[in-house]
Amino acid sequence: MRIFDPHIHMTSRTTDDYVRMADAGVRAVVEPAFWLGQPRTNVGSFVDYFDSLVGWEPYRASQFGVRHHATIALNPKEANDPRCRDVLDVLPRYLDKDGVVAVGEIGYDSMTSEEDSAFEAQLNLAITHGLPALVHTPHRDKVRGIRRSLAVIGASGIDSGRVVIDHLNEVTVELVRNSGCWLGFSIYPETKMSPARMVELMRRYGTDRVLINSAADWGHSDPLLTRATGEAMLTSGFGDDDVDRVLWRNPMEFYGQSGRLDLTGAGGTGLPFAGNSIRRGGSR
């Protein structure tokens, strides 16, 4: 089973996770820029974070044979903090980088006017930089948040086939399905979706435009739930080709729209230098 996790925050994960993911068949990941739990107080904090998403983290992933790409954005939560607004000015340069395959995570947290303007501005950046967009949906008041997101997306003029709306569930799937956007599902140990519920959804709606991710981060989450979902599909009568489609070809197709996805070396042994220090835990 080859797996492409289209939404996972590897910065918050350990090398043990990379080892377990590689063993489970994860060969490619996309890491969206998001908030880190602790609020940031200045633009420089974001610059260092973005630099790591196009510098150190892809290297770290490569040591385990995992190809790493990123999405870059000012997230909706911190879009509300006046100290972070100027992050919007540093985005264009990052959006030209090879490893950046979308603008994201953008969208809503509390649906404020500050979030409105950051969302609109960043959808425009997606258009001007030729990138797809990854849209986060709020935990609270989700249905209204999605309706409002779809309205903003429609008004922006971006092609809906270049947008994924993430963290969907049984209640919200139809809203997005009719919009032409891609459908993102985060499989979590407790909240959001479970592998069994995800299988039910695919039975009902098929695998077209479906992206399945672990959204694993610094919270209670599990980077192997993509694999668990693939296995649940197989035991419920889906075939290998269905699994390959949702766990590999769909994310490839979605992010491939950036023209920058490069899966050379995905699933390889990594290890350009035999005794390298990350795997061994050596020089710092």
Place this chain on the structure above:
Amino acid sequence: MIRLDELRTALSAVTDQAWLADAVASVAVDPAAVELRFAEAARRGGRAELSVAPRWSADEAVRTLLLAALPVAETSTWAQNLYWHGDAGEKRAVLKALALLPVGDECLVLLHDAIRSNDPRLLTAALGPFARRLDQAMWRQAVLKCVFMAVPLNQVEDLARRADSELGRMLSDVAEERAAADRKMPDDALELLASIESSINLEACDAHF
């Protein structure tokens, strides 16, 4: 050391020549255009290893030609700007280009940054011809770091000439630590240590007579 015209020739077989000519010309006229041209160089110019230019890839050669096309008075400022704002591939290209550009010691900070990093691609790129400007203490630390990271020492420019007795002492300390941990020292590091020790012995003999 490779020359700019050799890189240009090497690219003729792998990179879209119309795009390259346009990119180089645009940078000469409008230096700020280098921001985007530099960022997109790999996806537009290719990533292939250049057979006629060992250890150079197409994107590194393209980025070097872009830097070389900038007005001389702005080259150093842009080289630093593109490094500090670059992803790992862009940083590596700047480091490799430095020796071919009209820049000076003000760019040593970039080498220092790369040597502090834990990314072997940056470390090796920092130890090319421009590293002759590094002071000896920093250079030894960088070589030692290669040994720790198992980076092949044949990537270090000028290694045999520059290796001194102090580097020999540092290497023999590493060898001792490795032996205590029952871990192997890389073969090329052992060879380097042996050659330093034999030249020290020669010097000692010379002094005796």
